[in-house]
Amino acid sequence: MELSVTQVQGQVPVTVFKIKGPITSNVELEEQAQAAYDAGARKILLDMSDVPYIATYGLRALHFIFTLLRTDAPEESDEAMRQGIRAGTFVSPHLKLLKPSNHVLEALKVAGYDMFLEIHRDYGKALASF
Amino acid sequence: MSDGERTLLIVADPAGLAALRTFLEAAVSELGAAPAVVVDLLVAVNEAATNIMVHGYCGRPGPIEARVRRSGAALEVRLRDRAPLFDPTTVPPPRADLHPVLRPPGGMGVQMARHFTDELRYRVTPDGENELTLVKAGPPIVA
Numbered sequence: 001m002e003l004s005v006t007q008v009q010g011q012v013p014v015t016v017f018k019i020k021g022p023i024t025s026n027v028e029l030e031e032q033a034q035a036a037y038d039a040g041a042r043k044i045l046l047d048m049s050d051v052p053y054i055a056t057y058g059l060r061a062l063h064f065i066f067t068l069l070r071t072d073a074p075e076e077s078d079e080a081m082r083q084g085i086r087a088g089t090f091v092s093p094h095l096k097l098l099k100p101s102n103h104v105l106e107a108l109k110v111a112g113y114d115m116f117l118e119i120h121r122d123y124g125k126a127l128a129s130f
Numbered sequence: 131m132s133d134g135e136r137t138l139l140i141v142a143d144p145a146g147l148a149a150l151r152t153f154l155e156a157a158v159s160e161l162g163a164a165p166a167v168v169v170d171l172l173v174a175v176n177e178a179a180t181n182i183m184v185h186g187y188c189g190r191p192g193p194i195e196a197r198v199r200r201s202g203a204a205l206e207v208r209l210r211d212r213a214p215l216f217d218p219t220t221v222p223p224p225r226a227d228l229h230p231v232l233r234p235p236g237g238m239g240v241q242m243a244r245h246f247t248d249e250l251r252y253r254v255t256p257d258g259e260n261e262l263t264l265v266k267a268g269p270p271i272v273a
Contacts, residue, residue, distance in 0.1 A: 024147070024148075024151070024176060052169060053172060054173075055173060055176050055177060055180070055242075056239050057180070063231075063235035081231070085231065103166070103169050107173065107242065110238070111230060111238050112233075115229065116229075116230065
């Protein structure tokens, strides 16, 4: 897996991870996310357009990044999250995905991660959604 | 295109798994699998082998033998290992009553292997090894 990180200034600063190759390990993605977070990143867009498939260790990394970026804002409290989950409206405001392949999308659905991670097809709209 | 069986023996560690993925991609492609089927098998076999490495051998080095062959229109990948006996086909699906965001990450490997194949078969070999067969049914074969 190759990973490049870019900082983009939209309505808010967004850190874009461009991933190339299959995601079969959680380590590099988690380390890079932690490094970006430590450097101030609070909104991350994962560009998965060149990811042919993702293993469960890659899904583990997505869960790690989701948790890393979650804040203690009232709208992200445990109770608010539970309510959003019950209503089927809860999605992460901090971590979003861009153009996953059909196979990656299928894996996300099997794990149920499409239920809390927004998936975008258009780069500009993805950035504007933060 | 040859129908012959392909075999690889690896040590259950991350480098071994990478070698297994490379081998598998080439082997099932040579056996005529369509690209989408190749990816399905890559994911499923990678999950099964990862579970052997992590849960079977508990991170200690141990052998995994992979055999790939055509069986009619289907493709079969057999994984044999010498970890303590365990039938992964008995692993229950993840709890449906927990939202994925609240579920601890992990524990999805067998579910992925099930989803991306058509059949998982387990047996103990006469030598006392675990043998898991992952089957991808037709129509995977392209001319």
